[in-house]
Amino acid sequence: MSDDLDVVTGPDVATGNGAAAGVPLAKFDDPHLLPYAKNPRRAEMLIGVILLIGLAGFAAYGGLYWVGGQAQWEGVFGGVGFFAFGFGLSAWGKYLLPQGPFVEERHNLASSEAEVGAMAAAIEDRGKMVFRRRGFLGTILGAGAGVMGVVIAFPLIRSLGPQPKKTFDTTDWSPNAYLVDLDGRRIHQADLEVGGALTVFPEGYAGSSVNQTMLVRAENTDIVTLPGRETWGPKGYLAYSKMCTHAGCPVGLYEELTQQLLCPCHQSLFDVKTGANPVFGPAPRPLPQLPLKIDSRGFLRAQAGYDQPVGPGFWERS
Amino acid sequence: MSAARSRTAMRGRGAGRDKSQKPDPVVAGVRWLDERLGVAKGGRVLLDKIFPDHWSFLLGEIALYSLVVLIATGIFLSLYFVPSAQDIIYHGVYAPLRGSKVSAAFASTVNLSFGVRSGLVIRQMHHWAADVFVGAIAVHMCRIFFTGAYRKPRELNWMIGITLLILALTNGFIGYSLPDDLVSGTGLRIMFSIVLSIPIVGSYLATFLFGGNFPGDGSIIPRLFIVHVLVVPLIILGLVGAHLGLLVRQKHTQFPGHGRTEKNVVGSPMYPTFIAKTTGFLFVTTGVLWALGGLAQINPIWQFGQYEPYKISYAVQPDWYMGWLDGALRIMPPISWTLWGHTIPLVVFFPAVLFPGICFNLFFAWPFVEAKVTGDRSEHNLLDRPRDKPKRTAIGVAALTFFFTLFAASSTDVLANYFKISLNEVLWFFRFAVFIVPSIAGVFTYYLCREMTGVPGIGRRKRAVVITRSAQGEYESVETAPRPGDGQEELTPTPVPDRIELDGELEPVEAAGSGVRRIPRRL
DSSP states (O other): OOGGGGOOOOTTSOOTTOOSSOOOOBOTTOGGGSOSSSSHHHHHHHHHHHHHHHHHHHHHHHHHHHHTOOHHHHHHHHHHHHHHHHHHHHHIIIIISOOOOEEEEOOOOSOOHHHHHHHHHHHHHHHHHHHTTOHHHHHHHHHHHHHHHHHHHHHHHGGGSOOOTTTTTOOSOOTTOBEEOTTSOBOBTTSSOTTOEEEEEETTOTTOSTTOEEEEEOOSSOBOOSTTOTTSBGGGEEEEESBOTTTOOBOOEEETTTTEEEETTTTEEEEGGGTSEEEESSOOSOOOEEOEEEOTTSBEEESSSOSSOOSSOOTTOO | OOHHHHHHHHHHHHHOOOTTSOOOHHHHHHHHHHHHHOHHHHHHHHHTOEEOOOGGGHHHHHHHHHHHHHHHHHHHHHTTOOOOOOEEEOOSSOGGGTTOEEEHHHHHHHHHHHTSTTHHHHHHHHHHHHHHHHHHHHHHHHHHHHHTTTSTTOHHHHHHHHHHHHHHHHHHHHHHHTTOBHHHHHHHHHHHHHHHTSTTTHHHHHHHHHTSSTTTTSOHHHHHHHIIIIIHHHHHHHHHHHHHHHHHHHOOOBOOOTTOOTTEEEEEEIIIIIHHHHHHHHHHHHHHHHHHHHHSOOOOHHHHOBOOTTOOOSSOOOOGGGHHHHHHHHHSOOOOEEETTEEEOHHHHIIIIIHHHHHHHHHHHHHHHHHHHHOOOSOOOBOOOGGGOHHHHHHHHHHHHHHHHHHHHTTHHHHHHHHTOOHHHHHHHHHHHHHHHHHHHHHHHHHHHHHHHHSTTTTSOOOOEEEEEOTTSOEEEEEOOOOTTSSSSOOOOBOOOSOBOOOSOSOHHHHHSOSOOOOOOOO
């Protein structure tokens, strides 16, 4: 055999690196192929140990699963297994396999001006040919596509649910509705101490979202929160919609000391004694107040429903 | 030496001329595929694909491998999860919950955590993987931004990446909305209000999606489920394919260095070096996520309880990647416009719809904005060092600081409690800080970068200097010899060889004297 063996590639052999001619046979001691590790023997040993740790981790996980499993140990064994196995493999690649540096040529992505022109011309000319003296067909096609787009949206979007209609404007609170707690029990005027708070619903709607109302007892005498609401707070009972006017979270925290309602989602704060006016945070409106009355047997009832939509703002809200 | 024999053998293997020899199974396999798919040319290009070595190139891989873990664990979860809001009486393995009324989604999530062996680990792994996925995308994006890798010809891949980030955020949110626990229900309540806040179509969209006013007719969970497990993952996979496809087509970017030009790529080849390293890294990522899944509790829904629309808990926080939007919602001043008898709840619509829309559109537009401003429309394959581009780096740092400030603003209540200051002050602090802190950070970064570029040899390892005093009292300073690996022995890059002579003593260390021959990659 002669020296030409050193270059074994010809035009018929694929080279991935983009070199025009073949790339010579590399010697085993070509520095580009040498391991990165200073001491490959030691690296091999270490990698072997690490891979073994991985193997042991997998085995331990398997054994643990067999005997019934335990979340924390499953995490340890599986984690160690995968981590060590992966670490060993990566180290193998980094310290023992050829690191080069090898080089690959980039080829121009851009084509020649002529090729670009040919592509553009093809699109343009053929496109014009399609519609040449057939503009009316194009118009019909466009109109049809437009109608198709709109019509397809019906089943995709419109079928999903009902129209809103008045659902955001109204609640199920009606005149004379009894206030009930979560279990449906009517609220008596003796049920709350001063400083107490309770989530209430109209009778028959316990647990519903839009009707949830925060009942607090601020004092032992009638309270007027705002002008025009003279009779709304009998015996210190005040009821406000529990849906935050910001993003609709339940305004669930009542601070007895400051007599404020706090929404835990975005920290809006409402002052109970001045008509749940927002005193802090992003809420843009007061919580709507539910006018209350105490009937002859001492049960709390609504004088009427809310006088405005409850909860967050929306386009149709006037 | 048996080199001659071996060369003959290898030649026979490569060309397959020697019919008397037993056919090599690899040759036979390659030929079989090649005759059907023509893999020998293109496949060889793929095997020889060069991957530049730099730690920052791992960040995208973390994202990719988290996605692999997400899909694997997600398939497992979907075998047990029941996407239904229907109320049932719980009779499962978790004793404290027995007899209470919960939704099928909640019950099945508790059951797959406690009743299925390894279920808890895999569920928590899924959640951790989602958090890591978004995080890795974010830091990967930072790498691309600060090194200018998005410049021509890679603008398209940048835009695909931004889309992937949006999809990851979306699917993460939908994912933790599925189990119907208190946190997920609260998130959905806020999402409902956000949809509701859109002018003109908001109320329609909201009732369509949820099947009525919140909480709707129970259809939102099955709907979100199919979006979470089919629609979004399909798009993500498609785009990841395109992302990697473009990467192969356009080849990697690289930092400047010895033998590296705009016209080449220098590094280690796909096969076998990169394959070994990256497969190992897949396992390492899996291992970390697995250990997190087993050891670090995440989203313990049995502690939060079933969602009820009237229930709420203190310190409600979304997953971390939603924090910036939650913070924006918190510090937005209470503005609500009323126009012509209509309400525009800007207090929700701006921070939750317009603001992220503006941000993502700016991200999409950035490569083109930069090209327009700098007038630089040439192709770039060599990466910038962040300090060499003070303006870009300053803008990036300002943006990062901005988002981090918003993120911190999503814990106003926690911060107020922790530092024992009033919530009011914390809120007002953030309303100003969100503009002031990024400005300061940006200006500081700009001047820092300018200073750094002015210092010669910054970032390079400095050699020790030995100062000696002669008997006459003269001082002399001498630079010490370079330490091994200090850049004196860096090799000139060479193309990947077609053949490697494998015979000979495989003790190259002794033969070469030392394995050290390469410097740490310099920028």
